[in-house]
Amino acid sequence: MKFFSVIARMRGSAPGSRGWAWVVVCVAGLWILGMSVAVHAEPPVTPRPPNFLLILADDLGYSDLGCYGGEIRTPNLDRLASRGLRFSQFYNTARCWPTRAALLTGYYPQQVRMDPPRGRLPSWARLLPHHLKPLGYRTYHSGKWHVMGAPRACADGGFDRSYVLEDHDRNFHPRRATEDDVALPPVDPAGGYYSTTAIADHALRCLRDHAVQHADRPFLTYLAFTVPHFPLQAPPADVARYADRYGDGWDAVADTRWRRLGRLGLAPATRAVRGPWSVPPWNLGTAALVDQIGPGEMGFAPPWETLTGEQRRFQAAKMAVHAAMVDRMDHEIGRVLEQLRQMGVLEDTVVLFASDNGASAELLNRGDRHTHDAVAGSPESFLCLGPGWSGAANTPFSRHKAWVDEGGISTPLIVQWPKGIRERGVIRRQVGHVIDIVPTLVELAGGDPRQVLPADAPVLPGRSLAKAWMGDGPVSRESLFFHHEGHRALRVGDWKIVGRQPRPDQWALYHLAEDRGETRDLAQEQPERVQWMSAEWERLSARFRADAGD
16 A cells, blocks of 8 residues: 555545546556566576586596596696596496497497497487587587497587597507598608697687687587507607606506505505406417517516516506606696686586596507517507506506406596586595486586487486586486496496306406405305396396397
């Protein structure tokens, strides 16, 4: 009534008078006009979704980075970790191509015919760009592709722009690469090319173009380095930085990393026992290695003190190149982050870093093949890290790339998003897997994967990690499944069964909360648990084969 009294006084009349009626008509007219304007007004501006920078290393060990206990110089990744999150229990699939398929599709590789690779992806499969582009994103890829079921990164993978380095045997002068699905000429050996720098250069060109042409749109940049995968090749100045670093050998490096992991709060309750005879069956034998590579090369990983002086010098030189490759990758990551900073978008960019599998115990001789007088790290050398240094790089876990023991499937995961993640330098202990990346990023982008996937597509097996990123929320799941090269594993809660070649049906059982180093096999003590978990592994394996149409 107070409102009406005020209006009445303004007109000099009381309610019920002709003057009051005039006021009522005016007020009603103004209300109708206001409603009309409201109806035709622009809708409220919705918050712009974040950008994504997804960085993947190739054959990086769990403890290679400084922020995961390593001695290699990685200031840019360490800075990301100090301003974001580190996951201590994040998994890949143990090998490059199945991990990349899982990362980009959100499915286990067995569901999309990628482990083992069997032709094209199923017709219902979609890759991350297919989910993001309807939400307004521009999508860019730079580096390794290796999604064999979708051979063209743009036409099949959905990226707007792409640089695919298809030659994985030459870091200084590759012969096979494509840009936007078009083949490029071989690189001039005298042109100063190095793969890690070239991959970053392409990403920088895409980002600079985005800032000019598409600044109003969010973006995904998928930065897929080919290092530190063999061949061990790196710029001489980078190698020189580590020339005297590894003379104490792989046992001493592993011990030092274990202590650092403890200080960082990343050490599990147990540390794996070094297995000197665990090597992939496809490796060259010792005699062939000595004949093709030289007397310093070794097929296995005995205690360091048993090596000859020549073997120690040769092996230390190999690890120096591995370290240089990781160092150079970190440097190039810093350049990309600086570009985001200059564009003013770093604060609202979700940056993720992971590895496609653990460090590699492989010993091969491919590409242009190694020459005996080649300097380690040079274009003329073709060296592999081998089981001794791979074991140290995977500290504190057991075995290597291609196995589904923790050393083969555990990866660092660094996540930084200044605008969305408030905590800084925090370790997350929730269990995660690369199949979780698609549902997580699509949720943050404001989408729903089910809106893009066809009706006949299986339900995505991953879980969104958004709550775990933003508030340490739980990530509930029934299990995680692993299968590669005949090696098998299933994780249910803190329990894990592992079946290894040549007897994959002979299951070992580990309680990872107390023994992530996989040092104590409990299968004989809990046969019922092994029986149930192995039956569950078989059920999932059959279901995934059916999903793939096998």
